[in-house]
Structure formats: structure tokens, C-alpha cells
Amino acid sequence: MVVGLVRQRLKRGRQLEQGVKAGVHGLAQQPFGQAHCVSRVRRHPRCQFVGGVHQMLRRDHLRYQAPLFRLSGVDGVAGEHHFRCPRQPNQPRQQPGSTVARNDAELDEALSELGLFRGNPHVAHAGQIESGPDGRLVVCTDSIAFGLPEDVRNVLVTAGHTGRSAVPYLLKVRPFGFICSDGGKGREEAGVAGIYVVEADGLAGATVDAHRARMGDGISSYRDGTISAVNALAAQAGVCLGMPAAQAAALLVRRRV
Amino acid sequence: MSDLQTEMLRTERGAIMALDSAADVLAANRERDVLVTASYIGVLPARLLREHLPRAVIGFDGGGGPLGASIAGLWYLEALNIPAAAVDVMTVILGDGVDVYRTGRISYLNRPAADCAVRAGMSAQEAAQRMLDHDPAQPGAYQVTNRQVVHENAQGRQVVVTDLIVFGTEADQRNVLVTAGHTGRSGARHIIKVRPFGFVCSDGGRGRDDSGMAGLEITNAEGIAGATVDASRARMGDGMSTYEDGVVSAANELALACGVRVGMPAREAAVLLLDRDPG
Numbered sequence: 139m140v141v142g143l144v145r146q147r148l149k150r151g152r153q154l155e156q157g158v159k160a161g162v163h164g165l166a167q168q169p170f171g172q173a174h175c176v177s178r179v180r181r182h183p184r185c186q187f188v189g190g191v192h193q194m195l196r197r198d199h200l201r202y203q204a205p206l207f208r209l210s211g212v213d214g215v216a217g218e219h220h221f222r223c224p225r226q227p228n229q230p231r232q233q234p235g236s237t238v239a240r241n242d243a244e245l246d247e248a249l250s251e252l253g254l255f256r257g258n259p260h261v262a263h264a265g266q267i268e269s270g271p272d273g274r275l276v277v278c279t280d281s282i283a284f285g286l287p288e289d290v291r292n293v294l295v296t297a298g299h300t301g302r303s304a305v306p307y308l309l310k311v312r313p314f315g316f317i318c319s320d321g322g323k324g325r326e327e328a329g330v331a332g333i334y335v336v337e338a339d340g341l342a343g344a345t346v347d348a349h350r351a352r353m354g355d356g357i358s359s360y361r362d363g364t365i366s367a368v369n370a371l372a373a374q375a376g377v378c379l380g381m382p383a384a385q386a387a388a389l390l391v392r393r394r395v
Numbered sequence: 396m397s398d399l400q401t402e403m404l405r406t407e408r409g410a411i412m413a414l415d416s417a418a419d420v421l422a423a424n425r426e427r428d429v430l431v432t433a434s435y436i437g438v439l440p441a442r443l444l445r446e447h448l449p450r451a452v453i454g455f456d457g458g459g460g461p462l463g464a465s466i467a468g469l470w471y472l473e474a475l476n477i478p479a480a481a482v483d484v485m486t487v488i489l490g491d492g493v494d495v496y497r498t499g500r501i502s503y504l505n506r507p508a509a510d511c512a513v514r515a516g517m518s519a520q521e522a523a524q525r526m527l528d529h530d531p532a533q534p535g536a537y538q539v540t541n542r543q544v545v546h547e548n549a550q551g552r553q554v555v556v557t558d559l560i561v562f563g564t565e566a567d568q569r570n571v572l573v574t575a576g577h578t579g580r581s582g583a584r585h586i587i588k589v590r591p592f593g594f595v596c597s598d599g600g601r602g603r604d605d606s607g608m609a610g611l612e613i614t615n616a617e618g619i620a621g622a623t624v625d626a627s628r629a630r631m632g633d634g635m636s637t638y639e640d641g642v643v644s645a646a647n648e649l650a651l652a653c654g655v656r657v658g659m660p661a662r663e664a665a666v667l668l669l670d671r672d673p674g
Binding site for chain 2 (some may be wrong): 139225280281324350351355362
């Protein structure tokens with residue numbers, strides 16, 4: 139149940155903070171408008187979403203950023219139930235009526251206005267979705283290069299390719315899980331090569347199709363992304379080809395090590 | 396130089412450096428070196444490259460991506476007058492700058508790169524060489540018109556393609572102008588000022604109350620025949636795209652009278668307008 143929303147619009151030189159408590163409730167059962175894309179990819183029987191408690195936050199320019207702001211108490215992550223893998227009424231861990239689903243404009247607004255600044259001099263548009271009882275976060279940011287030490291316990295959703303040059307960044311951050319872009323894959327599928335390299339280091343990861351999610355826009359990876367490649371550790375967590383990135387991120391953040 | 400960069404060629408003007416990532420740009424590259432990167436050329440990598448303003452940049456196109464996000468850095472860099480080009484992602488190994496240099500094929504480029512004689516289909520190696528050997532022009536905003544004559548009839552009238560109706564000249568009073576701005580009331584004002592023999596412009600996505608084509612009626616009253624093309628089919632701001640990709644979305648009475656029809660290719664409409672009897 140949505141109990142509150144604190145927004146912060148972060149602009150250079152000013153901050154606007156709004157407390158919003160009304161109106162969000164009504165969104166709770168709306169269908170999410172965008173991501174029922176790609177049904178051409180074979181569906182994995184484990185492609186089922188399990189609900190949980192989530193919080194949305196945004197990271198942006200460090201120097202302009204203020205403390206953590208969050209959409210607190212949201213039972214479910216935006217967009218998690220619009221998939222080709224419909225939830226089953228008797229699915230374990232599922233909370234009936236727990237979904238917060240939004241249309242695109244509402245999600246855009248929430249993601250663009252919720253703010254948490256991160257210590258990085260670059261523009262690193264990002265959002266976080268806290269999930270599960272252990273406080274792990276799904277963190278969206280525009281590049282794996284913007285990962286932080288604390289992301290070792292988080293799932294990073296980013297928007298650069300996952301070729302060999304991404305590997306040093308992934309191994310430096312060592313996120314609990316990650317979803318990056320496939321960069322359009324490239325010759326010999328070089329754009330996804332990194333997910334298999336880091337598998338040996340215990341990193342669970344996947345890529346999204348660069349034709350569907352905008353490269354350089356981590357929120358687009360999360361919102362528009364469709365899984366195009368998966369390493370074995372991510373597959374063990376239930377991530378499969380064709381799955382929306384939001385669903386894959388939710389699975390990764392809950393995976394058991 | 397750092398081992399994050401591989402020198403492929405050096406002349407007295409600078410070097411061609413291969414980088415596995417655009418993030419590996421260095422201050423030493425500033426204004427001298429051509430960087431061939433194995434990064435996509437979206438806004439984010441372009442922003443990183445801007446930190447040290449290299450002479451020129453090559454990245455990969457990522458297949459273009461939604462809203463052209465994977466190549467949007469080309470236009471970011473164009474605003475800085477930095478030549479930039481993308482290679483077809485399927486021709487390269489992502490994350491391997493040397494491979495991009497050796498095997499990449501240019502798929503997209505910006506105006507400064509065109510100034511350096513870079514062309515689509517060219518090898519990345521040749522493109523980088525031209526970027527190193529040539530400087531881009533530094534035109535003012537009204538000097539980048541991309542004006543081109545694409546057809547001439549027996550009477551000497553021409554179909555002239557240019558990016559904006561504002562770039563029309565006095566000579567175009569006997570020509571058909573194919574341009575790429577919208578045809579709202581402000582567009583009509585410029586059309587009436589130029590008074591071309593005929594015109595094909597964009598509908599700008601139409602807008603509320605079809606305001607993006609409101610100029611058709613206004614210009615018809617002035618005796619100017621014209622049509623619009625669907626902005627979802629032809630790139631706004633690119634007159635050649637209007638001509639090559641455009642599909643007629645609306646036409647005024649004078650244009651309809653000479654045979655222009657909705658759904659017709661823009662190039663066909665342009666010739667009909669060119670050959671119309673002025674009465």
C-alpha cells in the first residue's frame with residue numbers, strides 16, 4: 139500500500155521539495171502501459187514475478203543532490219505485472235493486491251522527480267527501487283562507470299554495452315546483480331561478452347536489447363528493456379530471454395546466494 | 396600515452412588513437428587527436444569526450460536505438476563543431492578500439508565530419524585519416540543550408556532541396572523548394588516572402604488543430620502551390636530526407652489541381668509542381 143511520496147525536483151541552483159500523500163493510491167491497480175513488448179522470444183517457465191516491498195529513488199548529479207528521497211511503502215514495483223509471464227493467484231510469496239502499476243507518463247514523472255544525489259561529477263540519471271526485506275536496492279544509473287562501493291549489495295541497471303571494456307567496471311563495483319545494454323550486440327555478439335566473463339567472479343547479470351531501450355539512459359533500460367542475453371547465475375535466479383528488465387531486476391535482487 | 400589508448404597513426408597534426416572506451420579520453424588528446432572508440436556514440440559518451448575536446452571522434456552506432464539514442468552524440472558533438480561518425484555496430488567488436496579502427500564501416504556522421512570528407516560506407520580507418528588531415532568549416536547557422544538541385548525541367552525550372560524555407564533565395568521564385576520545416580502559419584510567412592513556384596515542406600507532426608499544415612491554405616490564397624510530407628516518415632530539418640523519404644500528407648488546392656495527391660512520394664509531387672501550368 140502506498141502511504142506516501144516525497145518528491146524532490148533537482149535543478150541546478152535550486153531544490154524543490156514536495157510532499158505528496160494523496161493521489162498515488164489510485165494508481166495501484168492501473169495497468170502499466172508500456173512493456174508488454176516482445177513476445178517472440180521463448181518464455182522460460184520460471185518467468186514469474188514475485189512481489190515485494192519497493193521504494194523508488196533517483197540519483198543524479200552529486201553536487202546538486204540532497205539526501206535520499208523515496209517513494210516509501212510501495213507494495214510492488216512499477217511495471218512488474220504487465221509481462222508475458224502472468225502471475226498466478228496461488229503463487230508463493232505473492233501479495234494479492236500488492237501491485238503498484240502506472241502508466242508511462244506517471245512513471246516518467248515519478249522517476250524524473252524523485253531524487254537522491256550520488257557522489258559523481260557526471261550526470262548520472264538514476265533511480266533506485268528498494269526491494270526485499272534485506273534492503274538490497276535496484277539502482278538505475280546511466281553507466282556502470284557510475285557504480286559505487288555500496289552497490290556491492292545492489293542490482294545495477296545501467297545503459298552502456300556489456301562488451302569486454304565493461305568488465306573492469308563490473309569487477310570493480312561487483313554489484314549483487316546487473317543489467318546493462320547489449321549495445322546492439324555487434325560482431326560476434328561482442329556487446330554481451332562481458333556477462334559471461336564476470337560469471338566466473340560470481341556476478342549475476344543480463345543485457346537488454348539496445349533496439350528497445352535507449353543506450354545511455356538507465357531508466358530506459360529498466361522501463362523499456364527486454365532481456366537479450368543472460369549469464370548462468372542470472373538464469374539460476376529465473377531471468378530469461380524476452381523478460382522485461384524490471385522483472386529481471388526484481389528476480390536478481392531477491393536471488394539467493 | 397596511457398596504455399588505455401593505442402596509437403594507430405601519428406602526423407604533425409596529431410594522432411589517431413584507438414580507445415576501448417570513450418571514458419579513456421585524456422587531456423593530451425585535446426584539439427589534436429582523432430579518437431576511435433569502441434563506445435556507442437550517444438549523448439553520455441559524447442559528454443565524457445567533451446571533457447577534453449579531441450579533434451574528432453568515431454564510435455559505434457548501436458543499431459541507432461529508440462529515438463536514435465545510440466547516435467545522439469553525433470549531434471551533441473556537431474554543436475561543438477567536433478567531427479564525429481558512427482560505425483555500423485555489426486562490423487566491430489564492442490569494447491575493442493583497435494578492432495573498430497581496423498574493421499569498422501561508417502554508417503552515420505555529423506556535418507563537421509562531412510566537412511572533413513568523411514562519407515557513409517567508408518572504412519573507419521579512412522574516415523579517421525580524413526578527420527586528422529582536414530579541419531571542419533565553421534559556418535554560421537544560416538550558412539548550413541544543404542542546398543541541392545535535384546531536378547530541372549525543359550523550361551529551366553528546378554527542384555531545389557534545402558533544409559528550411561528560410562534558406563530560399565530570390566531565384567527560387569521560378570523553382571520548387573523542398574524543405575524540412577513545418578508549414579504552420581510562421582512557415583507560411585517565409586514561403587510568401589520567398590514566393591517559390593511551388594513547395595513541399597513538412598507537416599511538423601501536424602500538431603493541435605492540424606496547425607503544422609495551416610500554411611497550405613494561406614499560401615494557396617497567395618497563388619502558391621504546395622504540399623506537406625508526413626513528419627513521421629521524413630526527418631525534420633533534413634531537406635533531402637523530405638525529398639527522398641517524404642510521403643505527401645496534405646496539399647493545397649493549387650497543388651491538387653496539378654495532380655498532387657495525399658500518399659504520393661514527395662519527389663513525384665515536386666515534379667508535378669514543377670511542371671504545372673502557372674495559368
